[in-house]
Structure formats: structure tokens, C-alpha cells
Amino acid sequence: MRNYYRTILINIHRIIFYILKARFWIRHKNRHSESDRYALANEMIYYMNKSSGYNTIAFGQENLPKEGGYMLYPNHQGKYDVLGIFCTHKEPLSFVMDEKRSHIILVNEFLELVDGKRLVLNDPRQTITVFKQIAEELKTGRKYILFPEGGYKENNHNVVESFKPGSFKLAQMSKAPIVPVALIDSYKVYNSDICGPVTTYVYYLKPLYYEDYKALKTREIASIVENMIKEKIKEHLATY
Secondary structure, eight states, rough: OOOHHHHHHHHHHHHHHHHHHHHHHHGGGGGGGGHHHHHHHHHHHHHHHHHHHHEEEEOGGGGSOOOOOOOEEEEETTTTTTHHHHOOSSSOOOOETTTTTTGSTTTTHHHHHHTOEEEOOOOOOHHHHHHHHHHHHHTTTEEEETTTTSSSTOOOOOOOOOGGGGGGGGHHTTOOOEEEEEEEEEEEESSOOOSSSSSEEEEEEOOOHHHHHSSSSSSHHHHHHHHHHHHHHHHHHHHH
């Protein structure tokens, strides 16, 4: 957590500026396109990273579907996960997160800026309602991040917890491509005792299209995606 507080102290003036700017843009969304709002979100990330010495290297962007919407399913390591994906993903993205955590200052503005969705944990009815909304948006070409582990553990050292099968119900509902994403060393940025520059890695793996998973149960899809991510992390750690 040392880097988290260090980043806030270094960027307090930027944080105030971007909170005010984001709130203004959110109140007047009709004046700002989805692409423009996504660019503003990435501008925020750029300056936070640059001032604090964080760098994210991505591989596999060629695996991302060229047309239409899709779901990104990454492992979950901490507060930097969405930011690391955003700054390496050219097309506008949104994400889904726990409703309770979503109202933290700056997190709330960031979520609203990209039209993110809030999930109330342990409320299946609300989850299905949100999944239906996202499924319709995916059909129009929007792209979303959903973490199938649910939460994350502090200082997790690249350990991947079991994926929740229910997370993949959303892909089934929309028939959208599933893109597994392997995040490595992302926990080091805001969820470890490290203080100083950090390099993280994002791997966009080969997608599963509807034809690949339509006959599978959600637990089978979860197992496939989880193992793909674990293998990539293992391969990376053996190489670097």
C-alpha cells in the first residue's frame, strides 16, 4: 500500500483537477463521446504513472477481436488492474466492480466516466439485471472487463484464485467473444509494500468465440480461461 499513498501525495493537485473535470464531463455526457471520455480516463492514468514511475508492458493485442464487442476476463491482483488494461487497450473499455467499493472518491468518477457497472454482491437478482444490460451493450460493440475471481488478496504474488463460473454467464447471454487476460505484477503497484517504480505486464490471450464455448457449462469455461491465464503467468515468470 506504500505506493498507493505515495501516488496520492505526489498527485494530489492532479487528483483534485481530474475529479472536478470528470464530474463536469459526467454531468454533460452528451457533449463528450465515449472515445473522448475514455481518452480522459487514460490521460489520468498516464500522469499518475509517469509521476510515480509505473510502467505497463502489453503483449497479444493482435489477439483482440477486430470487430464487435467482447468480454475481457483477467485475473485480479489489486487496484491497478483496470488501469493497466486501460492504458494498453486502444478501443474504449468499461468495467464491472463491487458496488460498495465503487463510491470511493476518484474511483466513482472513473467508473462513471466510462459508463461502468456496479454489482451488489450476494444479490443474484441485481446481478442478472446488470448482466442483461451489459449483454445488450456488448451486442452494440461495447467492451467490458469482468474479474471472475471476484475480489483480490493483498500482496498476492501472482497467485490466481479459483474463477467463479457465474461470471461467464454474461458471455453466454451475449454470445460475445471471451478474451482471457493475464495480469502479472499488477499487485506491486498499489497492493504491496513496494515503494518506488514498478513494471507490470498484460497479456491478451487468444479469444474463445461463441462457437468454441456454446456447448460448454460455465464451470468448464471458467476452468479453461483460468488455466490459460495460469499457464501464461507460469511461462512469464520462468522467462523474466
